[in-house]
Amino acid sequence: MENTESRVFDLASIAANIESVRREIDSLAKGREVKLLAVTKTVPVDVINHAIDHLGITAIGENRVQELLAKYDSLHTPPGRDKLEIHLIGSLQTNKVKYIIDKVDMIESVDSVKLAAEIDRQAKKHGRIMDILIEINIGRETQKGGILPEALPEFLEEIRDFSNLRLRGLMTIAPKCDNSSDYLKYFEETFAILLDISTKNVHNIDRSFFDVISMGMSGSYREALQCGSNEIRLGSTLFGARN
Numbered sequence: 001m002e003n004t005e006s007r008v009f010d011l012a013s014i015a016a017n018i019e020s021v022r023r024e025i026d027s028l029a030k031g032r033e034v035k036l037l038a039v040t041k042t043v044p045v046d047v048i049n050h051a052i053d054h055l056g057i058t059a060i061g062e063n064r065v066q067e068l069l070a071k072y073d074s075l076h077t078p079p080g081r082d083k084l085e086i087h088l089i090g091s092l093q094t095n096k097v098k099y100i101i102d103k104v105d106m107i108e109s110v111d112s113v114k115l116a117a118e119i120d121r122q123a124k125k126h127g128r129i130m131d132i133l134i135e136i137n138i139g140r141e142t143q144k145g146g147i148l149p150e151a152l153p154e155f156l157e158e159i160r161d162f163s164n165l166r167l168r169g170l171m172t173i174a175p176k177c178d179n180s181s182d183y184l185k186y187f188e189e190t191f192a193i194l195l196d197i198s199t200k201n202v203h204n205i206d207r208s209f210f211d212v213i214s215m216g217m218s219g220s221y222r223e224a225l226q227c228g229s230n231e232i233r234l235g236s237t238l239f240g241a242r243n
């Protein structure tokens, strides 16, 4: 876990940050509904609960199983909701799926048949259907997880019989760009892939549910919103820089 000890969380700033992101969503997404996923890795549970109780946060993303499990029992339910929505967004080891299968609402980082098979198996065991996103390695970076765009048709074919998975869409982490306008081409390409899949008749995709495109982080959410993103994953923009 990253060190959180010396980090100061200013609740008033967090409130202001969330407000200002919501305004940007309104102006950049042109009326599209966009999910603001608060990425809460390294954020203490008290701060997360404040954001849930008072600042309108209804969905969080964690990228490490250990950290999610440590926080899980203490997390609040958003006012007026049945439950807090929790997404697993980081690379997930197959042997850890069993710890989170009954705790998360979506797994965004599916990038291997082996992982998909294990999620399917555990979901069956728990009598549930798990929502998943396929992570696309849009920058074709060798050190990063995700399916290469050209490998996607075969991947879709390989996971098509996993009946306890519901494929909801795509997730991508763009390569770090020095010039923020360089993000546009990665997000445009990811959006085009989503459109391509949803217009083809891909077996086992229920098109009425294939509607999520999770792209945009603190350094890139404005560009992602311009390119059709309907879920942005923000950590440091909301909670301040991690150490």
Ligand SMILES: *Cc1c(COP(=O)(O)O)cnc(C)c1O
Pocket (backbone or CB within 6 Å): 039, 041, 063, 089, 090, 173, 217, 218, 219, 233, 234, 235, 236, 237
């Ligand atoms: C940490 C993380 C984020 C948020 O990163 P920020 O730059 O702090 O907004 C988003 N997505 C994934 C997969 C992450 O691991």
